[in-house]
Amino acid sequence: MKNSFDTQHELTINGEQYNIHSLKGLGDKAKRLPFSLKVLLENLLRNEDGENIKEQDINALLNWDPKAKPSSEVAFTPARVVMQDFTGVPAIVDLAAMRDAMEKLGGDPAKINPLSPAELVIDHSVQVDGYGNDGAFDLNAKLEYDRNKERYEFLRWGQTAFDNLKVVPPATGIVHQVNLEYLARVIFNEDSNGKKFAYPDTLVGTDSHTTMINGLGVLGWGVGGIEAEAAMLGQPISLLIPQVVGMKLNGRLPEGTTATDLVLTVTEILRNHGVVGKFVEFYGDGLADLPLADRATIANMAPEYGATCGIFPIDDETINYLRLTNRDEDQLKLIEDYAKHQGLWRNDGDEARYTDTLELKLDDVVPSLAGPKRPQDRIALNKAGEEISQHLKGFQEERIAHRDKSDDEQSRIESEGPTTNPDEPVNEAQFMGAAKVNYKGQEFELNDGACVIAAITSCTNTSNPSVILAAGLVAKKAKQLGINVKPWVKTSLAPGSKVVTDYLEKAGLMDDLESLGFNLVGYGCTTCIGNSGPLADEISQAIQKHKLVVSSILSGNRNFEGRIHQDVKMNFLASPPLVVAYAIAGRTDIDVYNEPLAQDENGNDIYLKNIWPSVKEVSDLVKETVTKEMFATSYANVYEGDSRWQQIQIPDGKLYDWNDASTYIKKAPFFDGMTVEPPGIPTIERARCLAKLGDSVTTDHISPAGAIKADAPAGLYLQEHNVEKAQFNSYGSRRGNHEVMMRGTFANVRLKNLLAPGTEGGVTRTQPGNNLESIYDAAMAYQKNDTPLIILAGKEYGTGSSRDWAAKGSLLLGVKAVFAQSYERIHRSNLIGMGVLPLQFKEGESYESHGLTGQEEFDIQGLYDKTHEVTLIATNAEGKKTSVKADVRIDTPKEWDYYKHGGILQYVLRNMLN
Structure with missing residues (x-):
């Protein structure tokens, strides 16, 4: 390694000599850099090799202009990689x-090995099948193992076959909470x-909420699985030196508010300001009184406010948290001394240079929730009843509009493709907004606005003892008053680690929580990722038959359309104590300040204020119950797993013995036909549009997620392979089978393809011919004719989770290019990583402004190595040509290398081979 800036230095800590790259000698330029860029600077200095990282790269960072548009590419080398299953x-x-491809091309397959620590936590496979009783956890664990036997066999093989790979078994916790409480080093000692x-300590992770670790002062963010794989194999992550937005926090949270209210407020402010592709850094005197768990909650939501990361500096609170979570005292001394030497320690009054600065007075935060379909759409709790009622009214008007369609129009839609419910004719009773239900011996009326799912789940909040204990106190007070949740509410508690149940x-x-139905259902991501499990048949049938507009409330970070449950149209994010309160109310269109949540056995009205704990109650309880010993016990044997795992x-073997009969694990097809020499820049001619999409199409809309429908292409495939519907499991659990995943790409039930108006789900019209087909079937027909495909889209294409299958599935369907108004950072990168070309309309332009219908034939002209602009020629059925200039969103030279090789993995493999 080179040392152009003479920063190699020895630092004595605990009587030991540590070799470091010191920032002290780099002067005021380094001193005034934001915290996150100091970490990035050290990373460049330490990994300077004259090839991936050169002297001019380091100079570009030292001379960072906070106001300039990012233009300098650097190579970030993360110290480790984290993954969920x-x-x-x-x-x-x-x-x-x-490994198979390496052997086939004449190389050594053993070279395919993680070169830096890779840690995988199995947390996404548990579903809420059992709930509301003492046996829920055991039932869900049993079903998890039954459904995922093939996957878990494969992961156990991987743990032994690959060096530097550790697997945290199921029923241990959520990856981000385990990362925060156990895996994070903060400062590596090697x-x-x-x-x-x-x-x-730096990292990338295969989940967008990897940013939660930023709360500890660890720089890291979510990437697609393909980028993570490359990082494991020693490839640096290319990025433009970002702009950094500073958010100054002052004051303290007022009585009645929680960390969840704070994070929803931060998310709203930052999303409105615009921080996509930027780093966000929190500073100010308010940090002195902001617990680490609250910081982690804010950092977790970086994808929701659009930033690459949302980072906090290292300070006394960092050390206090690390001590609480049973980190070694020598390690704590190393972290503190190193951080202070490098200028990474927060001191009162410190302010770096930032691109922009925002300020939030914590005293101004009010109780809030967010929804019904985006995390940034915050609703102040005192206005929630009114605003949610307005959202409900909008859905009801859609239902009325559907009812009022003429019989001819209704018949046309039903004959041409899926509608909201094509299974039965329209009748007035279906549109009344209410249904009589008999469930478990109780008869009740289920109405529009009913809350049918209430889940305390997700890493965002279950890592935070204050909001979890607040939920427990709400349950305790409700129990004392003799009130309960409504019978139609599916309740669940899915903590992020075993420590949570210990302190509860x-x-x-x-x-008290169990008395209200919030029994432990598992340690993992459940409702927040769509693993909410089935609703009771009686509830589900009532919703579908009467087209009820029902809602969920969850302490999660994602509430996109179709994500939580296919029967649920409105989804709201809220703090755990509010989840309990809304479960008691049984509806979300309620003014919780002025309307009673319930009545006690004597008919007395019980209001939110009657069951809400004070800040002092909660903080005292946190101090009394959360101990270092809990963390020591919970993580003592973190890699061993239960008897089922063992x-x-x-x-055996370094090469995996692929089982052709498996419907979970299939050999990836991305290296089929691969040659030693790269294919170069492809030609895209006579392409057709597979889907024409609107704004804010998320990776949830694109990537397969949630339940697999029996009549969907993926469901039909599984049935052809003798898999019963009860054993379908979720798309997420079958991500190791490309046959399932490509059939589920663009199949989200809420996806609206404008090529097939009046439909929802994975439907398109093929060209020419104008035939209505599933997107998968259409794509296969196009492939038979060697017809390349494109996607037309609006703004913020690919927002949401870092789902690599949104890019992988697009490629396997035959998509060669996406043409959008703007992209979310991770998905644009993932497209390039799979060899799919991201193109962007010029500012102020769109497919609408150019009159593109999606029924044209498309040629892309002028696509050469490192070109910034191409011309899209769209030819309609009459032969009329429309010429559109487009920006090529391959932003760095390294990304061009990936694209010319057909993808990042092919690039890595050829480099290793050579």
């Missing part, structure tokens, strides 16, 4: 397939060739 399984599948080295039990609140048979 939904995204981790296909990553390991790809690595296994790369021995090499008899010397000790210290450097900042110590506080004596677990029984009994799984592990296949």
